[in-house]
Amino acid sequence: MIKIDHLSTYYETIDGNVPVLNDLNLEIKDNEIFGIAGESGCGKTTLLKTLYDIVEFPLVIGHGKVILSGTKDGKPFSYESGKIRNSWWSNISYIPQAAQSVLNPIMRMKQQFLDSIPRESRKNETPEETLGRVAKYLEELSLSPDLLNAYPFQLSGGMRQRMIIALATFMSPNVVLADEPTTALDVVIQRGILMMLMRLQKQQKNTLVLVSHDMGVHYQVTDRMAIMYSGSIVELGKTEDIFSDPIHPYTTMLVGALPKVGDKSQKVGIPGRPPAFTNPPPGCRFAPRCPHAADCCRREVPRLREIRPGRYAACHLFSEEAEQNG
Ligand SMILES: Nc1ncnc2c1ncn2[C@@H]1O[C@H](COP(=O)(O)OP(=O)(O)OP(=O)(O)O)[C@@H](O)[C@H]1O
Numbered sequence: 175m176i177k178i179d180h181l182s183t184y185y186e187t188i189d190g191n192v193p194v195l196n197d198l199n200l201e202i203k204d205n206e207i208f209g210i211a212g213e214s215g216c217g218k219t220t221l222l223k224t225l226y227d228i229v230e231f232p233l234v235i236g237h238g239k240v241i242l243s244g245t246k247d248g249k250p251f252s253y254e255s256g257k258i259r260n261s262w263w264s265n266i267s268y269i270p271q272a273a274q275s276v277l278n279p280i281m282r283m284k285q286q287f288l289d290s291i292p293r294e295s296r297k298n299e300t301p302e303e304t305l306g307r308v309a310k311y312l313e314e315l316s317l318s319p320d321l322l323n324a325y326p327f328q329l330s331g332g333m334r335q336r337m338i339i340a341l342a343t344f345m346s347p348n349v350v351l352a353d354e355p356t357t358a359l360d361v362v363i364q365r366g367i368l369m370m371l372m373r374l375q376k377q378q379k380n381t382l383v384l385v386s387h388d389m390g391v392h393y394q395v396t397d398r399m400a401i402m403y404s405g406s407i408v409e410l411g412k413t414e415d416i417f418s419d420p421i422h423p424y425t426t427m428l429v430g431a432l433p434k435v436g437d438k439s440q441k442v443g444i445p446g447r448p449p450a451f452t453n454p455p456p457g458c459r460f461a462p463r464c465p466h467a468a469d470c471c472r473r474e475v476p477r478l479r480e481i482r483p484g485r486y487a488a489c490h491l492f493s494e495e496a497e498q499n500g
């Protein structure tokens with residue numbers, strides 16, 4: 175399980191600190207595909223970096239922590255922010271945004287595998303023996319072991335992404351974090367990559383945290399999801415409920431902007447832009463774009479509250495319903 179406890183982060187810049195995540199609370203369960211959606215710049219990658227513990231200058235945790243816990247091979251483990259990196263690859267792995275650019279262009283794929291698999295996990299194997307296990311794993315994923323001899327530039331974009339996914343899942347980690355794994359790939363390849371991620375999650379029975387700005391991806395793949403807006407979670411719940419009955423006005427607009435089969439009406443994006451992190455409006459940050467904004471919205475920050483069982487939203491419109499729900 176991943177528990178995010180009152181997490182706030184900021185970037186240190188020459189113009190001062192830029193607060194990006196604001197008092198986030200969230201639990202991601204074992205064995206689920208959890209989605210994180212929201213417009214560009216809302217803080218999705220910042221959140222994944224914090225979950226993976228790549229909190230390095232200029233990113234700083236201002237408050238709160240992330241706890242990664244579970245069992246591996248029957249043994250319990252628990253790591254907090256600052257220590258999560260001790261369990262990289264074996265308990266948690268990360269497919270970064272634009273992952274293909276993290277591959278070393280002048281190194282064959284086999285060397286990139288050897289450099290990534292921690293020594294202690296190689297069980298006193300020779301490099302050839304480790305590569306033998308990698309080759310077997312690639313075959314299980316219907317990938318040719320010959321790909322290990324290739325340089326990244328010799329592989330197509332889709333094949334590079336498959337190799338990166340193979341690398342991230344080779345040690346069967348409890349949690350896989352994938353940041354926009356299908357962006358910049360063509361639609362048919364995207365589908366193949368999503369199927370691969372879903373199949374691996376099922377086989378390895380781990381947790382997949384999938385970041386995508388594309389709501390269509392979440393609809394196809396995720397079990398539960400969070401909608402982020404300007405550094406906060408504004409809605410959280412089962413993906414199918416979020417699509418069939420969105421609560422937060424921002425989610426309603428995101429879902430409404432999706433094309434539907436048989437619907438020929440012109441779809442428009444959400445008018446306006448998110449506020450700057452350095453100078454957000456008081457109260458609800460969505461208020462300047464929200465068709466339902468009232469005076470209280472411009473004064474008070476809405477908290478993320480349980481509106482219906484398992485459904486959370488941060489919106490004053492639903493305060494009464496939240497109170498009735500306890
Ligand atoms: N190194 C940095 N220094 C200063 N600000 C940063 C830095 N990295 C990100 N930010 C700011 O933090 C905010 C959130 O960025 P982040 O990359 O987490 O967004 P995102 O939701 O992943 O966006 P995208 O969908 O475009 O990938 C942005 O406004 C961005 O400008």
Ligand code: SF4
Nearest residue numbers: 458461464471489490
């Ligand atoms: S709190 Fe108010 S402004 Fe914010 S989303 Fe809800 S109705 Fe709109």
Ligand SMILES: [Mg+2]
Nearest residue numbers: 218219220271
């Ligand atoms: Mg990002």
